[in-house]
Each structure stands twice: as C-alpha cells, then as structure tokens.
Amino acid sequence: MTSLWDMEEETGNEPSLFDYRGGDDSDSQADGLDPPTLYRQWGDDPNYDIRLCGRIGLQCYNLQKGTNFKFKSWEICRDQMTSSDDSFITLEATDPATGSVLSFQTLLSDFGPRRSLGVRLLWINLASRIEPIRNERLDDNWDKSVVHEFYKGPMPKWFSDEALERDSRKYYVVPESELHDNDWLQLLMECFDGDLPLKLNKVVVETFEDEPRDKLKANNAIFYLSYKCCADPSSMRLAGDHIAVIRKTMDGKPGHMSLEVALTKEQENE
Structure with a gap:
C-alpha cells in the first residue's frame, strides 16, 4: 500500500485531523484521488461502524503497549477511497488508572472480501497512536513478508x-x-x-x-x-x-494489525 498520509496539527482551536500530505483537499485532487470526506465533527456518535473502526485501532494500541485505554467517543472521521476504504478517525479514550482523557488517531483500511480465500472482511489497521507531534510521518505500508x-x-x-x-x-x-x-x-x-x-x-x-x-x-x-x-x-x-x-x-510496526474475518458456512454457499 502506497504511503500517502501525514499527520499535521491544525492551527487555532480546531482539533487535529488526518490531512492528505498535511495539506488541503487540492493536494489529493492533484494526485487524481478524491479528497477525504469529513463525515462528522465534534458531535454525538450515531454511527456504529465508525465506533467499531476506532475501537479496533485503540485495541491494537493496547495490545502492543500493554495499556488498558477505553474507548470514550469519536470526534472526527474522514473517509478516503483508494485501493481500499480508508477511515481516518480521531477519538477520545480514557485511562481507567488515572481517569485522564487522551486524544487518539487511528487509520483502518477495509479491503473487503477475499472469497477465494474464504475471507468475508479484510481489515488492516495502519495507525493507532496518541495525538502525535506536528508533521510526524505515518508509516502505512503493511509488510506481509514478515508474517x-x-x-x-x-x-x-x-x-x-x-x-x-x-x-x-x-x-x-x-x-x-x-x-x-x-x-x-x-x-x-x-x-x-x-x-x-x-x-x-x-x-x-x-x-x-x-x-x-x-x-x-x-x-x-x-x-x-x-x-x-x-x-x-x-x-x-x-x-x-x-x-x-x-x-x-501483526507485521511488527507500531499501530499495525490485520484482522481477517472468515465467511460463514451460509456465505460460502451463496
């Protein structure tokens, strides 16, 4: 998967977002890609799918770091269609040990089904981290050779x-x-x-x-x-x-985790 994304902190009082190359939507259009779609910002969350994607990223962080952070709410979700359906999510998580609230950013890529392999869903989490410093580069290349x-x-x-x-x-x-x-x-x-x-x-x-x-x-x-x-x-x-x-x-990189969900017997016979 080609590395396309950087994290950059917004100016003023706006929350941090996943931005294409740290720039605006015109950058993605210049590369022939649709600009990211901002689904919702700073509101109540009615969308289960976004919560699920964010929780996957947070659990990836917990598994790798040995933490026990709990999903609280999602704040921002941008969706980008490339070779996969990429969801860039900013969420809040709580630390039960201290009661503190942390801002997390996650990226989950949905590659859809692989019926020839018996795979109903292939999800690869490619980022899961506490809100990073400005211009921190995101490594979204999955290294299947080490699996x-x-x-x-x-x-x-x-x-x-x-x-x-x-x-x-x-x-x-x-x-x-x-x-x-x-x-x-x-x-x-x-x-x-x-x-x-x-x-x-x-x-x-x-x-x-x-x-x-x-x-x-x-x-x-x-x-x-x-x-x-x-x-x-x-x-x-x-x-x-x-x-x-x-x-x-896992391929050994921070924030990286693949989940392959098998087809059910009923789905195999469809």
Missing part, C-alpha cells in the same frame, strides 16, 4: 476435537473467567454480527506463541469463537448460536 506462512492463505476451518487433544500446546481454551468483561474478545465477536446483543460461549486460540498467558495477546493467532445472539428470534433471523473464525496478524 509467518502459517497465517497466510485460505482461512482455516473450525478446529476438530482431535486436533485440540493432539496439539494442546498450540491451542488455548480461554477460561470461563476470561470470556466476559474482556474488551478484546468482545471486539472480535462484534466483527461478525456487529451492534447486536451477543454473548460468548467459548473461545479457542491457535498460535505458536508458547506461554498460555500470552495467547490472548499473541501477535499472530487464529481465534475460534462460539457465541450466541440474544435477540428476539421472532424479529431477528440471526438470533441463536453461531461459530466464527478470525485471523489476527
């Missing part, structure tokens, strides 16, 4: 009980006590069925990272989720039990 071959290619199918018993060191069954009130697992579940009442039943993590305590936060891992949509079945066809697979990889 282990095991985490490439077609999406895996649901694990078998035999595989779980045969290779227990590679698989980690998340204890019941860790399933709930876990922002990371909640976020992964929402990647499938979004803004619905969802409840996790079971999570299994497949990764080469050794220590069990690290597997939930492994840089590269495959998550197998069993969950229930608790909506009223008379009004919601998705109500009931579901299984889902999601693959997470």
Whole structure:
C-alpha cells in the first residue's frame, strides 16, 4: 500500500485531523484521488461502524503497549477511497488508572472480501497512536513478508476435537473467567454480527506463541469463537448460536494489525 498520509496539527482551536500530505483537499485532487470526506465533527456518535473502526485501532494500541485505554467517543472521521476504504478517525479514550482523557488517531483500511480465500472482511489497521507531534510521518505500508506462512492463505476451518487433544500446546481454551468483561474478545465477536446483543460461549486460540498467558495477546493467532445472539428470534433471523473464525496478524510496526474475518458456512454457499 502506497504511503500517502501525514499527520499535521491544525492551527487555532480546531482539533487535529488526518490531512492528505498535511495539506488541503487540492493536494489529493492533484494526485487524481478524491479528497477525504469529513463525515462528522465534534458531535454525538450515531454511527456504529465508525465506533467499531476506532475501537479496533485503540485495541491494537493496547495490545502492543500493554495499556488498558477505553474507548470514550469519536470526534472526527474522514473517509478516503483508494485501493481500499480508508477511515481516518480521531477519538477520545480514557485511562481507567488515572481517569485522564487522551486524544487518539487511528487509520483502518477495509479491503473487503477475499472469497477465494474464504475471507468475508479484510481489515488492516495502519495507525493507532496518541495525538502525535506536528508533521510526524505515518508509516502505512503493511509488510506481509514478515508474517509467518502459517497465517497466510485460505482461512482455516473450525478446529476438530482431535486436533485440540493432539496439539494442546498450540491451542488455548480461554477460561470461563476470561470470556466476559474482556474488551478484546468482545471486539472480535462484534466483527461478525456487529451492534447486536451477543454473548460468548467459548473461545479457542491457535498460535505458536508458547506461554498460555500470552495467547490472548499473541501477535499472530487464529481465534475460534462460539457465541450466541440474544435477540428476539421472532424479529431477528440471526438470533441463536453461531461459530466464527478470525485471523489476527501483526507485521511488527507500531499501530499495525490485520484482522481477517472468515465467511460463514451460509456465505460460502451463496
């Protein structure tokens, strides 16, 4: 992905924005690209998709830095169509340890489905950082060469009980006590069925990272989720039990994380 974006602080009392090359919309038009679209600024947030994208970026930061910042609200979202649908989001997050509020900036690129690989959604987070200094360069080049071959290619199918018993060191069954009130697992579940009442039943993590305590936060891992949509079945066809697979990889760069959401069996047959 070509690096196109810089971060630059606005003058006066305006909040910081993701700006094309640190300039105005005429810069992007000169390069043959549509200027970024400003969706909303400094208002209440009715848009679940923007919240989800911002939370993905914030969780990427938490996983890499060992922090526990909580999403508070989003302030600005700019959308740019290139080879992907790029969402540049400024959000507020809170630090539960101190009660302080921090301004974050995230970039998430949506590459859509890859049906030949069994991928329903390919999201790559390419920036997640506390509001940076003026003119700090953004590295939005995803380096797939450093990702282990095991985490490439077609999406895996649901694990078998035999595989779980045969290779227990590679698989980690998340204890019941860790399933709930876990922002990371909640976020992964929402990647499938979004803004619905969802409840996790079971999570299994497949990764080469050794220590069990690290597997939930492994840089590269495959998550197998069993969950229930608790909506009223008379009004919601998705109500009931579901299984889902999601693959997470990192290329070692700050703010970079890829999430591949697998097609469901129903979607594979469409």
